[in-house]
Amino acid sequence: MNISVKEWYKSGSPWVWLNAGAVAISLIMVIGLLGLIAVRGLSHFWPADIVQGTYTVDGQSKTIAGEIVETNEVLTKQLIEAGIKIPDDTEFSTRHLLKVGNRDVYGSDFSWALEQFFTDQSRPTMLFTAERREWGNLYGYLRSLKEDGKEIGHVESNDESAEYLALWAELDKRVERALDIREDILEIEKHEIGAINYELERLRLKERGLQLDNVTDQAPYVAINQRRKELDQAYEGMQQRLLDLYTQINRDSLTAEVAGGKVVDLQIAKIVRIFRPNAMNTGQKMLHYAAKLWEFVSDEPREANTEGGIFPAIFGTVMMVLLMSLLVTPFGVVAAVYLREYAKQGFVTRLIRIAVNNLAGVPSIVYGVFGLGFFVYFLGGNIDDLFFAAAKPAPTFGTPGLMWASLTLALLTVPVVIVATEEGLSRIPRALREGSLALGATKFETLMKVVLPMASPAMMTGVILAIARAAGEVAPLMLVGVVKLAPSLPLDGNYPFIHLDQKFMHLGFHIYDVGFQSPNVEAARPLVYATALLLVLVIALLNMSAIAIRNHLREKYKALEM
Template identity: 45%
Template sequence: MPDQRRGWPGDALWAWLCAGCVALSLFMLATLIVLLTVKGFGHFWPATLEEVTLRSGEQVVGQPMREAALPQDAGTERLYFTGNRELTGADWRWLPLDEIVDVATPADVVRLERSPWGDFIGRLVALEIDGERLSGRAARERILRALETPAAARTGELVLLSADGQGLVQPLAGVSTFVAPNALSIWEKTVLWGQGVWRFLSEGPRAANTGGGVWPAIFGTVLMVILMSVIVTPFGVLAAVYLNEIAHQNRLTRLVRIGVRNLAGVPSIVYGVFGLGVFVYGIGGTIDTWFFDDALPSPTFGTGGLLWASLTLALLTLPVVIVATEEGLSRIPDAQREGAVALGATRLEMLTRIVLPMATPAMLTGVILAVARAAGEVAPLMLVGVAKLAPQMPLDGEFPYLHLERKFMHLGYHLFDTAFHGDDVEAAIPLVYATAALLVLIVLVLNLTAIFLRHYLRRQRGEP
């Protein structure tokens, strides 16, 4: 009789093929994360500014971005970010490499981020403040100290000069950052990079989401996912318990299971339409009629908000939690249930003390899958509460502290809006990468938290 433990001749090939697929998948995932991180957070590094002299004698100062070939093999051109929108009418300029005769990196070139005209790139002539006129190193140090104070408390004006000789007077109150990148050491650039990343994570957006930070979007994303998880978990678990432990296993039960699994494949925009019609206009409009009649016609709950967005995503992810929990319940041996009942436990005690604790890892698996799907959804949120800019946070120090009726910002929608609705596509590209990397990181952290909790509960029960 042949040895059943010996594999077939092709087993080694299939093993190597499977291992190669896993390695390729991990490599692609790592490449995606590295690409998003480098392209996104590399934007905050104080890049070297070049002073370019053209064949015509014109001088251009800016940050080199990328090169592209001209049509019909006419040469190559380089894209520079030059800023100075109010002087030249554009922030970007393509320069043919054949027209460039000299490239320098002078140490006195400065870059300012300001409102409302965006970045200025040129030279600082002087700082006029409190009746004094400072220049050189003294002016730069005074500007950096002034930027540490609130904008409303700043006085003084910067006298600036562009590369083409045009003068400009910039109020200090409108300046956000001031840096001379060509004069900085690697350590100083690293410090400024960290400060730029921190501003991106802790400040609100500016300039139509193409500047500033994403803190309101981070807060709104995490808060919505937490509320969604709190809502969907008990409903999903109870539904799975009913289907697997209580309901008679007949044709109707099988049809319900098929319906639940099919709901997992429904496009998310359909859930958004349902949430808009039922939650926002139906339930929210009724709440306004009963309790906020004085505020009408301005709706309170009858418009998109955090509560309706969380409920819509809870409905969207409910099939995932039900299926995962029911699969976990079905893997529990019947001997565990029969032993508990034989020892005198009631049906409720058997469910709450034996079955549900053993199925907790499966429940958490469902929550992990739900979080992974809900955190990146954008289409339904556009109908039930997400906003391009939400001036008021859903959580603050005013009673009742958590304002479920308010609109909120979301990283996924912020990413979509920045990429497709911005006035300056080139300027938005690095922020798109950075926001995407941040969204992936948040989903990863939320998932790892649930995974570690699942692992902890398994160890508590002595499972491997």
């Protein structure tokens, strides 16, 4: 049976197809965006080959070597206008962005090279990459190894000879040795000495508190001094161990010849890893790639956040979101229960609901200013006056920190939880309430044992929406607790274990800092993509966990709705 266009239009089918098309386009755009972020970010960790060649400009030739990071086409006319002498026989010219490293030698990590001037390209197998703790990567050929300043091995050629391979194997062993020693150094500095310094500070505050309370009994002062002497002795012993370890780690060094012929010295202690990408097969590159990914999610940042990992930012983001969820859920649920179950429905109640809905549209930076003024300066300052007078004038809670950041975001997201919980309460049949009351239950018992359990999926929906918004917020956090680099995590082995007064790192702020505040833009760019992808994954994981809890609650109380 034929249907006219007018009848088909009236049937609503066009709108169904239009909505389906809009959803499909949206999904394609989202998947495409995530794919772009993933490719740009995750490709950074692959050990790219090092290309070496001769670059000739204006009759002057030099040897350059580096990783090809980007290749694009530019108008030849623009290059000529920029003063580059190039034959005007083609409309476009190919150029490569090379990561040449050796910033301490060349002054810059990256350099553009025109394809037609970049000749004699090769990929020597003995050309190595050394990831350093400072100054970025070093690209060059191994020339010698030194122990305590004395040369223990030397090579001159760049061929894959037995002598070169033997020296390279020895270098690998010494790099591993240096990394093991560094682990021991970090264990002493961050944990053992850190714990002693933390306890010494607590003793100082305890002594200061006794002085402020005008305690004249000398017994507590003697006990404090005795404990301080014990800690000082332990500290001196650890300092001596550190001196010994630093002497051992600084024993070895190498000399390398970089592109251009210059020979540089490098302490092996400053090397994170060293490898020859041109000599690696696919399996070795995949293992290297996995190690770099693990370093990215488990290590601390270095080189102004352009190298290393982002574990402190991951930890800070997750901890802040969990703490925010614990704070916002009770307040949002209690407010929604009062408005729906106890408050008299009238003008005042409608006014409160309008205010709650309007709060959801307030710019987040306004919440940040409020949190700074009320939570940090007013509330935190008064807490310091009442409970931490011994620490003054240094603030304890009267400064931005994890607690105030979580409270600020809880205030920002509480309207979402209120609205979602109210909607869940309104969907519960009135007959269930009346049946519970008819069986002799009080209104409070009905609320706690019937209404709230059935409304719990709606509560979890509010929490999911709150997590999705709070995890990506950056503007208010810049005022109430987030920092570029936090020296220690807000959760450690020192009493009281969770340090809510400490500042912390956040993935969203890390993206902003690396993307817009980094002194090395080209080096930071791929980390912006990688961190953005990780932030999306963290938010998705948190949301999926909350969704799983909501679905479990929905199945559990489904029978009550029937």
